[in-house]
Amino acid sequence: MKATELLEKLKGYLGAERRAQIAKYDSIKSVLKKLKKKENALKDKLKKEQDEAVRMRLKKEMDVLSAQRKKGVNVLKELKQAKSK
Amino acid sequence: MIRNILLPTIFMLLAYGFWISPDFKEITAGVAIFLFGMLALEEGFKAFTGGLLERLLRRTTNKLWKSISFGVVTTTLMQSSSLVSVITISFLSAELITLAAGIGIVFGANLGTTTGAWLVAGFGLKVKLAAYAMPMLVFGVILIFQKSRNLKGIGYVLAGMGFLFLGIHYMKEGFDAFKQTLDLAEYAIAGYPGLFVFALIGIAATVIMQSSHATLVLVLTALAAQQITYDNALALAIGSNVGTTITAILGAMSSNEKGKRLAGAHLIFNLVTGVIAIGIIHQLIIVVDWISYNIGIAADDYTLKLAVFHTLFNLLGIVVMIPFINRLVIFLERVIATPAPDVETPIYLSASSAQIPDAALEAVRKETVRLYDWAVDIISQSLSLKREMLFSEQSLEDIVAKSGRVAVQDIDYLYNRRIKAIYGAIIEFISHARGSAGKEQDEGFATLRQAGRDIVEAIKGTKHLHKNLKIYMVSSNPHIRQEYNKIRVQIARVLRELETLQNSTDEASTILSLDQLKMEISERDIISTGVLDSLIRENRITAQMATSLMNDSAYCQDICRDLINMGSILFVTSDPGEKEAEQIVALDEIEIQQVIEKHDEVKTNEGN
Numbered sequence: 001m002k003a004t005e006l007l008e009k010l011k012g013y014l015g016a017e018r019r020a021q022i023a024k025y026d027s028i029k030s031v032l033k034k035l036k037k038k039e040n041a042l043k044d045k046l047k048k049e050q051d052e053a054v055r056m057r058l059k060k061e062m063d064v065l066s067a068q069r070k071k072g073v074n075v076l077k078e079l080k081q082a083k084s085k
Numbered sequence: 086m087i088r089n090i091l092l093p094t095i096f097m098l099l100a101y102g103f104w105i106s107p108d109f110k111e112i113t114a115g116v117a118i119f120l121f122g123m124l125a126l127e128e129g130f131k132a133f134t135g136g137l138l139e140r141l142l143r144r145t146t147n148k149l150w151k152s153i154s155f156g157v158v159t160t161t162l163m164q165s166s167s168l169v170s171v172i173t174i175s176f177l178s179a180e181l182i183t184l185a186a187g188i189g190i191v192f193g194a195n196l197g198t199t200t201g202a203w204l205v206a207g208f209g210l211k212v213k214l215a216a217y218a219m220p221m222l223v224f225g226v227i228l229i230f231q232k233s234r235n236l237k238g239i240g241y242v243l244a245g246m247g248f249l250f251l252g253i254h255y256m257k258e259g260f261d262a263f264k265q266t267l268d269l270a271e272y273a274i275a276g277y278p279g280l281f282v283f284a285l286i287g288i289a290a291t292v293i294m295q296s297s298h299a300t301l302v303l304v305l306t307a308l309a310a311q312q313i314t315y316d317n318a319l320a321l322a323i324g325s326n327v328g329t330t331i332t333a334i335l336g337a338m339s340s341n342e343k344g345k346r347l348a349g350a351h352l353i354f355n356l357v358t359g360v361i362a363i364g365i366i367h368q369l370i371i372v373v374d375w376i377s378y379n380i381g382i383a384a385d386d387y388t389l390k391l392a393v394f395h396t397l398f399n400l401l402g403i404v405v406m407i408p409f410i411n412r413l414v415i416f417l418e419r420v421i422a423t424p425a426p427d428v429e430t431p432i433y434l435s436a437s438s439a440q441i442p443d444a445a446l447e448a449v450r451k452e453t454v455r456l457y458d459w460a461v462d463i464i465s466q467s468l469s470l471k472r473e474m475l476f477s478e479q480s481l482e483d484i485v486a487k488s489g490r491v492a493v494q495d496i497d498y499l500y501n502r503r504i505k506a507i508y509g510a511i512i513e514f515i516s517h518a519r520g521s522a523g524k525e526q527d528e529g530f531a532t533l534r535q536a537g538r539d540i541v542e543a544i545k546g547t548k549h550l551h552k553n554l555k556i557y558m559v560s561s562n563p564h565i566r567q568e569y570n571k572i573r574v575q576i577a578r579v580l581r582e583l584e585t586l587q588n589s590t591d592e593a594s595t596i597l598s599l600d601q602l603k604m605e606i607s608e609r610d611i612i613s614t615g616v617l618d619s620l621i622r623e624n625r626i627t628a629q630m631a632t633s634l635m636n637d638s639a640y641c642q643d644i645c646r647d648l649i650n651m652g653s654i655l656f657v658t659s660d661p662g663e664k665e666a667e668q669i670v671a672l673d674e675i676e677i678q679q680v681i682e683k684h685d686e687v688k689t690n691e692g693n
Contacts, residue, residue: 027666035597035670060684064600064672067680072670 025079032072039065111259116335119252123171123339125225126245130179132238142176146186149410153403156193166198166297167332170351171249174336174344184414187347191333192354192403195326198297199396203389218254222247253332280320280363283313287324292331300325301391308387315387316366319394323359326399330355342424346417353413358402373397429459429503431510442526445518449533452511453540454587454655459503460540461580464644467496467551468573469558475577476584485573496548504544511537532654539651546644547576553633564625568611568634572641575609578602579645586656599649600672606645607677611638 039062046058103110146152160169170191177187221243228240274282290300304313304321313321330352337348362369373394374384382389406413433451438444465472474484515530522530550572557569582602611617617635620626626634653671657664672680 023662024666024669027662028669031597031663031666031670060604061601063680063684064604064677065597067672067676068597068600068670071672071676072666075669 115255122248129241152189153193156190157197160194160197166194169194170333171336218250283320284324287321288328291325291328297325297329362398442522536654539647543647550640
């Protein structure tokens with residue numbers, strides 16, 4: 001049995017609350033991954049864009065994305081701390 | 086297709102008629118004025134709905150004998166059964182009385198109208214209410230200009246009656262040409278066929294002359310000149326009683342189905358009474374002679390005998406018809422059915438799906454999406470933007486700038502037709518389905534109900550916004566026009582983004598992309614950005630415009646927020662775990678404000 005499979009099995013033995021916490025952690029991580037992907041795509045777009053008005057809009061969009069990611073990372077940290085307790 | 090060509094065809098036929106016959110022109114103008122009078126009358130009585138008149142009418146017509154007496158007394162006083170009939174039709178259309186009460190009044194009016202024959206025959210007295218038509222119009226129109234709702238109502242009633250009389254007057258004038266050609270001696274036929282022919286002539290004469298009293302005078306003249314026999318004269322009187330219903334039928338043309346039912350009842354009553362009277366005419370003649378003898382009317386005083394006959398056969402009609410009033414009501418309600426309201430009804434909510442929580446949740450979601458779809462229609466129409474343009478690739482600023490034409494929309498009408506029934510059904514369905522739902526589904530129902538509420542709130546906001554939008558988006562002041570166009574663009578942008586989100590398969594375009602929209606809305610607040618102050622300071626807009634703009638800008642913000650909230654519920658990922666995670670990561674108002682401030686700070690630094 002691989003280590004990851006063992007870990008999954010272990011997760012199953014944990015309580016419902018704990019399981020929900022892990023699921024939440026995984027979901028946020030997945031969302032953050034998507035946001036990162038979107039941020040990178042925006043960065044590429046920004047590099048190529050010449051129109052100042054569009055650049056400004058893209059920058060704003062990136063600001064929002066970065067604020068969302070920051071918020072998500074903070075929640076992940078909190079969850080990690082709770083997990084380790 | 087037929088509808089499209091019907092109106093132009095009618096117009097062309099009428100125009101041709103006007104061209105070839107001045108009499109036809111006068112008659113149709115009379116009908117038009119008469120119908121306009123009916124509309125005014127109805128408008129007037131609507132002002133009294135829920136007021137003193139309604140209470141008075143309820144009290145005086147809540148029993149059959151009362152409504153019949155009401156008809157007798159009012160017709161005796163007004164000396165016009167037609168007027169009482171058409172007023173009753175307007176009472177019914179304005180829902181001030183019931184159909185059964187209306188029928189009672191019409192029966193009573195038929196009896197009341199016979200007092201006219203008595204007055205003419207007995208005292209040579211003729212009450213002519215029509216003489217008051219002109220003053221009625223003048224007083225009515227003055228009252229219509231008053232602010233008080235009651236005075237306005239009275240004004241409409243007076244003007245309505247004035248127009249009714251004026252309309253009848255024109256119809257009479259127009260038919261005068263035909264009257265000359267009426268020679269009763271030509272139709273003298275013995276026996277029952279003769280009676281029927283004369284009854285038909287009576288109908289035609291009353292329709293032509295628009296007055297049963299005028300027919301009565303014609304009958305008496307013909308009788309005195311021995312052009313017709315006594316029983317043929319009675320048949321003419323019977324016919325005139327049927328013909329007089331034409332006024333009510335004309336009146337019902339502009340009325341709703343309730344008014345039409347009453348006109349139907351009037352026609353049935355007078356037809357049945359007429360047929361019975363013809364059927365037993367010889368017996369009736371005997372009774373008339375007996376009554377006349379006993380009350381001292383001379384055997385050759387046909388005028389008074391005709392009055393006796395008139396009263397007798399109408400009384401007979403009432404006695405015969407009273408037991409059938411309820412059946413008559415049922416019959417008329419079946420024949421003249423209430424048209425099904427043209428409203429949108431739910432298509433996904435079924436009783437069977439309410440039993441299975443997951444299916445119920447999906448049904449509610451689909452129905453709410455449909456509700457949103459109608460809302461998009463209403464909102465885009467109120468912004469004077471075509472839906473296909475709204476969701477095209479074209480710049481919204483360009484679309485808004487080009488569509489300067491105001492499409493005046495009745496948002497209340499659209500709301501009642503498209504939204505209300507579906508929203509109501511969703512709320513009801515959720516209440517039933519929640520009974521068998523688990524915790525998770527229960528939360529789903531609650532959020533979907535919230536989405537529905539957001540949609541309805543957005544429409545309400547649109548309704549308020551629309552009042553000034555339709556004025557200022559075509560204003561001659563370019564500054565106010567520009568600000569209202571910005572409002573249009575802002576709402577249109579939200580609708581366009583939501584459309585993208587709804588149809589997107591891209592993983593990245595999720596609930597989180599709505600944060601960008603939220604930021605844009607906050608940034609465009611004309612109060613916090615100082616735009617409004619600057620417009621006032623520089624005297625570009627008036628104080629009144631500023632107040633409207635301030636309120637409407639707030640409505641615009643609310644509409645956008647409601648729509649975004651709805652979008653964050655309806656158009657998000659279907660994975661519940663991810664949905665929760667997205668909601669956690671989404672920014673709230675304060676966080677969005679912080680992003681704006683940070684962005685502005687960077688911009689200022691770059692500028693320096």
